[in-house]
Amino acid sequence: MTSTTAAAPEVAPFQLFDLTVVRTRRLGPSILRITLGGPGSEGFRGGGRDQSLSLLLPRPGQREAVVPAAGGGTWHERWRALPEDERAVLRSYAVRAERPRPDGSTEVDLDFVLHGDGGPASRWARAAAPGDRITVAGPAVADNTAVHFRPPADTDxxxxxxxxxxxxxxxxxxxxxxxxxxxxxxxxxxxxxxxxxxxxxxxxxxxxxxxxxxxxxxxxxxxxxxxxxxxxxxxxxxxxxxxxxxxxxxxxxxxxxxxxxxxxxxxTRGLSEEQARRAGSEAVSAGISSAEHPKAEWVDQVAR
Ligand SMILES: Cc1cc2nc3c(=O)[nH]c(=O)nc-3n(C[C@H](O)[C@H](O)[C@H](O)COP(=O)(O)OP(=O)(O)OC[C@H]3O[C@@H](n4cnc5c(N)ncnc54)[C@H](O)[C@@H]3O)c2cc1C
Incomplete structure (x- = not known):
């Protein structure tokens, strides 16, 4: 008799999580901590260090962000398939802390600089209140490409x-x-x-x-x-x-x-995140490396 062992289903390294603002706390005149969690946070699993995630935010004039529906491919492919002038704006933030809760959910602390330039992320953060909902593209496995702090073993x-x-x-x-x-x-x-x-x-x-x-x-x-x-x-x-x-x-x-x-x-001073990323992609397409161009390195660094 032969037996087969079903392979464990592969977990996509980044997934969309529909999270709730649990609480907000001012840490200083310029910095606001927003703790996200609630139902929908199950399965969020970061790698610590400089782990980052992407917030999916409404465009100016939208009440709610237009986020990809569940389906095949990566969340980023599904996001890219949405109309460019409608789909959610993406902004990157570091995971300051992550706390698994006894009920299986996870609390995630993000610390926002409330810069005066009023982009979608700082605008959203200023207005955020407990109970607000937000979709994030975050890690579902600890070893993922949005952790960049990786000192070689021989680091003194x-x-x-x-x-x-x-x-x-x-x-x-x-x-x-x-x-x-x-x-x-x-x-x-x-x-x-x-x-x-x-x-x-x-x-x-x-x-x-x-x-x-x-x-x-x-x-x-x-x-x-x-x-x-x-x-x-x-x-x-x-x-x-x-x-x-x-x-x-x-x-x-x-x-x-x-x-x-x-x-x-x-x-990047004077550029929103997508403008900076576009400039980076153009630099890479033109064969310019990130060592030569300040924006070229944006291309692969965030949660995709
Ligand atoms: C991997 C990664 C992790 C990050 N983690 C954090 C984090 O933990 N906390 C955090 O606060 N930010 C973090 N950032 C930076 C944050 O994503 C940017 O500041 C982002 O541009 C803010 O989005 P916005 O919608 O507020 O402004 P945008 O729409 O992107 O920009 C609007 C205008 O504001 C200017 N601007 C953007 N940020 C600042 C700023 N800080 N001070 C002054 N002017 C600014 C831009 O140059 C532009 O002119 C991170 C970025 C990356 C790539």
């Missing part, structure tokens, strides 16, 4: 530099780092009260760069620093042009191997 120490959009990811990275690993960290925020308590077992030296206090936030801060000895891994995230200057400093002036610098553009 870590450098982290984040502007105000990236402390949520940096804080989750710090929680993940092994005990005793040296980490030199710079986190930039608009105001003194935007600083957060951080948890880490790493041997970290953390500097908050507070713009309202006149902190120097350009490449000069890292350039002036004495860095630990040994083989580094750098994770830098924030505004496109500032990242480019910092990456250049690390690779060209400090001699970091390019593959040991993970540089993730979180936003």
């Amino acid at each position: 120490w870590v450098l982290i530099r984040a502007d105000e959009t990236a402390p949520p990811a940096a804080a989750a990275v710090l929680e993940w780092l092994p005990a005793g690993l040296p980490a030199r960290v710079w986190l930039e925020v608009p105001r003194t009260e935007d600083r957060q308590a951080l948890n880490t077992a790493a041997k970290s030296r953390i500097s908050w760069l507070v713009r309202s206090e006149g902190a120097a936030c350009g490449v000069e801060t890292v350039r002036a620093a004495a860095l630990p000895e040994g083989t580094p891994y750098a994770w830098i995230a924030g505004e496109a042009s500032r990242l480019r200057a910092l990456r250049h400093h690390l690779v060209r002036e400090r001699g970091f191997a390019p593959e040991r610098v993970t540089s993730t553009t979180y936003w």
Whole structure:
């Protein structure tokens, strides 16, 4: 007699989750934490570190976001098949924390910078209230391509530099780092009260760069620093042009191997996320690499 074992069904790495705003909490003058969860969050499973997800948001003039129906292919393919001028606007956010609940649901904390430029995401966040619904494209398996913080095994120490959009990811990275690993960290925020308590077992030296206090936030801060000895891994995230200057400093002036610098553009001054992504795709189609073009790296970095 032969027996066959049914293979476990393959889980798509990213799925659409219909979530509910559970609570909101102001963390500082510029930052709002929104906790999502409720029925529909079952199966959400991120990889920690700088795990990100995509929010599906209404366009200006829409009351509700136009989201893809269930079906074949990836959620992104189904989203792309919708009319371009109707389909939901996508915005990327880091998963600051993820808590499985006894009822099988999961709570997910997202920390929003309430920037004054009023794009769909910051507009949605300002108005969000418990009970509001939102669809997110999020991870369903922990090892997924929207986790970028991946230090090679021979890393002796870590450098982290984040502007105000990236402390949520940096804080989750710090929680993940092994005990005793040296980490030199710079986190930039608009105001003194935007600083957060951080948890880490790493041997970290953390500097908050507070713009309202006149902190120097350009490449000069890292350039002036004495860095630990040994083989580094750098994770830098924030505004496109500032990242480019910092990456250049690390690779060209400090001699970091390019593959040991993970540089993730979180936003681009003067461009919305889709405008920046389009500029990135055009750069890639024109054969320009992300090392040469500040927007080229957008193409593959988010949850697809
Ligand atoms: C992987 C990833 C993870 C991210 N995680 C976070 C996160 O955890 N928290 C967070 O707050 N952001 C995060 N961001 C950045 C966020 O997605 C962008 O700031 C996004 O552009 C905000 O969308 P929006 O609809 O508010 O503005 P958009 O419609 O995209 O932009 C409208 C205008 O606002 C400007 N703008 C966008 N962001 C800012 C800003 N921060 N300050 C000033 N002007 C801005 C744009 O240049 C544009 O001119 C992340 C981005 C990525 C790629």
